[in-house]
Amino acid sequence: MSDIRLYSYWRSSAAYRVRIALNLKQLVHEIIPVSLINNGGEHRQSDYTKLNPQQLVPTLFHGDRVLRQSMAIIEYLDEVYPEVPLLLSDPRSSSWIRSLSQIIACDIHPLDNLRVLSYLTDELGVSDTQKSSWYGHWIHTGFAAIERLLEDSPIVGEFCAGDTATMADCVLIPQVYNAQRFEVSLQAYPNIERITQNCQQLVAFKQAAPEQQIDAIV
Numbered sequence: 572m573s574d575i576r577l578y579s580y581w582r583s584s585a586a587y588r589v590r591i592a593l594n595l596k597q598l599v600h601e602i603i604p605v606s607l608i609n610n611g612g613e614h615r616q617s618d619y620t621k622l623n624p625q626q627l628v629p630t631l632f633h634g635d636r637v638l639r640q641s642m643a644i645i646e647y648l649d650e651v652y653p654e655v656p657l658l659l660s661d662p663r664s665s666s667w668i669r670s671l672s673q674i675i676a677c678d679i680h681p682l683d684n685l686r687v688l689s690y691l692t693d694e695l696g697v698s699d700t701q702k703s704s705w706y707g708h709w710i711h712t713g714f715a716a717i718e719r720l721l722e723d724s725p726i727v728g729e730f731c732a733g734d735t736a737t738m739a740d741c742v743l744i745p746q747v748y749n750a751q752r753f754e755v756s757l758q759a760y761p762n763i764e765r766i767t768q769n770c771q772q773l774v775a776f777k778q779a780a781p782e783q784q785i786d787a788i789v
């Protein structure tokens with residue numbers, strides 16, 4: 572049994588980020604599925620709430636250490652397993668990587684999360700059409716900014732920062748997956764599309780894809 576265990580849901584983009592990071596670093600790990608759908612959501616049940624009081628996936632165990640929040644988990648893995656760096660050592664690059672990552676993790680994803688969408692429809696009576704419009708709006712707002720940044724930055728290469736995948740790619744690809752799942756057009760974002768295609772060539776990204784997960788319902 573591996574000493575790294577990831578509580579994950581196949582369609583969770585936050586868990587997907589960590590799956591990519593684990594694969595890029597070639598760290599053997601066990602996936603423990605937590606359904607966000609079954610029985611009103613296994614993440615809301617008391618056993619899981621003890622591990623993660625926010626009732627969100629992912630949660631990662633490293634031995635007996637329990638870690639929460641995907642970005643903090645990725646940075647932890649990068650510090651503990653520095654081979655295949657995901658942040659790069661010079662401050663300019665690491666700041667760039669964090670800034671792209673945070674546009675998604677702080678400014679796009681929280682607005683489109685399951686519990687936010689459920690609140691919109693179940694509590695505020697928003698229609699499905701309005702919900703889709705909300706969803707697309709926040710992706711476009713964030714992606715338009717990222718596209719401009721990618722266009723102008725000398726740091727960009729085959730990937731978000733140079734020619735190897737970093738944390739920014741771990742965060743970008745799951746958000747692209749969400750956009751595609753909800754039929755948000757990416758046509759206006761050629762750099763995001765190009766980087767996505769490059770990432771999708773790598774085994775680490777292929778194996779982390781939602782459809783490849785043990786709990787996938789396809």
Ligand SMILES: N[C@@H](CCC(=O)N[C@@H](CS)C(=O)NCC(=O)O)C(=O)O
Pocket residue numbers: 582583584585586607612614626627628629639640641642676684685686687
């Ligand atoms: N900031 C958190 C976000 C985690 C998060 O929002 N996870 C989602 C799945 S992507 C979740 O568990 N949602 C459950 C819900 O909304 O009820 C992280 O990066 O780990």
